[in-house]
Amino acid sequence: MTQTPHESKHLESAPDIIVARDVHKYFGSFHALQGVNMTVKKGEVVVIIGPSGSGKSTFIRTLNRLEPHNKGEITIDGIELREGSNLDAIRREVGMVFQSFNLFPHLSVLQNVALAPMKVRKQDKATAEKGAMDLLERVGIANQAAKYPAQLSGGQQQRVAIARALAMQPKIMLFDEPTSALDPEMIKEVLDVMKGLARSGMTMLCVTHEMGFAREVADRVVFFDQGNIVEENTPEGFYANPKHERSKLFLSQILGH
Amino acid sequence: MTQRNSILQGVLLLLFVGVLLLVGVQVAEGIARNKIGVDWSVFERKASYGNDDVNYLAKFFQALWFTVRISLLSIVLALLLGIVVGVSRLSSNPVVRGVSSFYVELFRNTPLLIQIFFWYFALVAALPEGVRLALGDALGNAFNVPGLGEAVIASVGALSIYTSSYIAETVRAGIQSVPKGQFEAASSLGLSGTQSLTQIILPQALRVVIPPLGNQFLNLTKNSSLVHAIGLSDLFFWNVQVQSGEGQGVVAIISITLGYLLLSLTITGILNLINGRLTLPSR
C-alpha cells in the first residue's frame, strides 16, 4: 500500500495533456481565478485542495468549459479551449464527477451510463448497454443496474456517476469534491473506485480534502488560495512539511481537531 | 375534547344542511309559484334545433361529444404551442425571449370570450378566402356542424392560444425547476444543447409540469363552454336551447352541471393515473 506512484509511472517522459496559462475568471466584479498556470502530464494524478472560495472548483470547471474563462489559454490534449466548435470534442475527452452526483433521476442506472455513448458516440443500444454493464461491474454496482438513482445510497449514486463519466472513455477525469456530500461510512467505497482508476493510469484532477487518497495515489498536491496556486508539492512533502504560510494555516484548520 | 369536537361538527353539519334545505325549498317554492314545471320528460321531446330530427337526449350526447372533441383538438394544439413558447421564454436570444413574453402577457391578460369574438368577427374574416372556405368546410364537416366551420376555426384558435399562454408559463417553470447540475452533467458528457433538452431536461420537467398541466386541460374543457356564444352546439348551447325553447331551465342546468362534472372527474382520473405511472421509484 505504500508504493509511491512516481517511480512506476515515468511521468517525466509523458506528454503534457493539460496546459493552462494565465487563466482568469470573473464573476461580475469578483476575480475568481487570477492568472492560474498549471501543466498536467498524461497519467498524472493531481489533488487540488484549498479553502472554499479559493477558486479550486472554478478552475477544474474551466477545463471542460462549464465555466468559460475570460482570459488566458487552456489546451486539452493539443486542442485549445475557446469559443467555437471544438467544445464537444473536448468534452468527450474529459469526464466530470460532481459533488452532488447529478445523476439523471428519470433514467435507470443502466440508462444513465449508456445514454451518452448512444447519443454522442452513436453506439447501438446493445453495445452501449454491454459497455455500461462492464463499467457498473467495475465500480461494483452491476446488481443495481435496473434501479433508479433515488433508490440508491449516496455512495452508490456517486459510483454510478463515475461509471457514467467513464462510459465516454475519457482521457482525463475531473472530480469536483466527489465525497463532500456523502455520509462518512460511504466515502470509502467511492475513494476505492477512484484509487483503482488512478492506478490504471487515468489522468485525474481531484478537488478533495481526503488526505489518505492524496497520500496513496496522488503524484502532486496543488494548494489554491484567493484565486491562484499558492503551493505545489508532493503529497508527502505537502502534508508533512508545507512550504507556504497559508498552506500551514489551512492544514492546521482541517487537521487541527 | 373529542366530545366537544363531535358536537361542533354536528352543529356545523346541521347548519350546512339547513342552509342548503332553506335555499332548496325557496327555489322550489319560487319555481312552483312561477308555474315552471320541472319535467324530465323533456329529454324525450324532439329537439327544436338542428336538422337531424332527434330528441333532446340524443342532442345532449351529441353536445357532450362535441365538447369533448373541440377540447381535445384545442388541448393538443395548446400543448404544442405552449411548449414552443415556454422553451422560447428561456432562450438566450433576447428577441425570441421578448416575443414569447409578449405572447404570454397579451393572451393571459385578456378575457377568453373577447378573444373568441376577436377571432370570429375579425381574424377569421381576414383569412384569405380560399384558406377560410377550405379550412372552414373541413372543420365544419369534421365536427358535424356544416356551415359553422368558421366558428370552429375561431373557437379552436382562441381556446388553444389562450390556454397555450398558461401552458407556456407552466413549461417555463418546469424547466427552471430542473437543477442546474443536470445541464452541467449532460454537457460534460458531450451531449449537445438539443440532446440535453430532449433527453435530460424535458423528461424531468414533464413530471413537475403534469399536475399544473392537468389543471390547464380541465380549465380548457370548462372554457369550451364559451363557444356557444358564437353558435356552436356544445353542452352549454344545449342548455340554452332547452331553457329557452322548452322552458325547462332547471332540468337543463342540472343536466349540463352533471355533464361537466363527469368530464372534469374523468380528466382528473386520467391525470391521477398518468401521475402514478410517472412517479419515479425512490427509497
Next chain:
Amino acid sequence: MPAVLGLTGGWIFFQRKLGVLALSSSLIGVALASVLLWPMLFPTQIVGGLAMSLILAFLGIVFSLPLGILFGVGRTSSLPIIRRISNVYVEFFRSIPFVVVIFLFYLNLPYVLGNNTQFQAVVLALVIFTSAYVAEIVRAGIQSLPRGQTEAARSLGISGTQTMLSVVLPQALQNMIPPLVGQFISLFKDTSLTSIVAVLELTGVARGIQSRILVANFEVFLFTALLYFGVAYGLSRLADALEKRGPVAR
C-alpha cells in the same frame, strides 16, 4: 403571433376606404361607453362598461373572502365532517364552468331573492364561484407555513382555535396577497362571462356596439381587449412586485 395580428390589422385597415373614420369613431364610441360613468349608448346603463366590470370584480373578490377563508380553513381542519364539506364545496365549484354557475344563479336565484334581483344573483354567482378558488389559496397559504409555528403556539398552551386565529392566519393571509391579486385579475377577466346573461359590462357593451355598427369588428374588439389588458397587466405587475417582496413569515 403578434406580428400576424399587426399585419392582418393593417391589411383590413388598408382595404377599407373609410378605415380611418371607422376606427376613430368606434374607438371613441367604446371609450365613451366604457370609461365614462354616464349612459352614452345604453340609456338603461348607469355606469360604463369598464366601470361595471371593475365593480363586479371588486364586489366578487371582497365578498368571496370570508367564504373562501371559511372553506379554506375547513379544508385543513382535523375534523373529518368539516373537511369533507369544504372539499365537496371547493371541488364542485372548481369542476364546472363559470358560465354554468352564472346561468344557474341568474335563472334561479330571483325566485329566492325576489323580482328584479338578477344583478344581485350574478354578483352572488361571482362570489360563490370565486370563494372556491380563494379557499384553495387560503389552504395553500396555511399549509405553506412551517409546522413549527403551530407546534410552538400549541406548546405554549394556546388553544387550537386561538392558534389558527392569532398565529397561523395572520401570517398566512400576508403570504396570500399576491395569489389573491392574481385571483382578482382572473375574476376581472371572467366578469366578461356575465355578458352572456345580458349584463352590460365591458364585453356586453362591446358586443352591443359591434352589433350596431357592424363595420369595425376588428377595431371594436381590439380596443376592448386593450382595455382589459391594461387593467389586467397592470395588476399582474403589482402582484409580481408584491411577490418579490417575499413572504413575510420565514
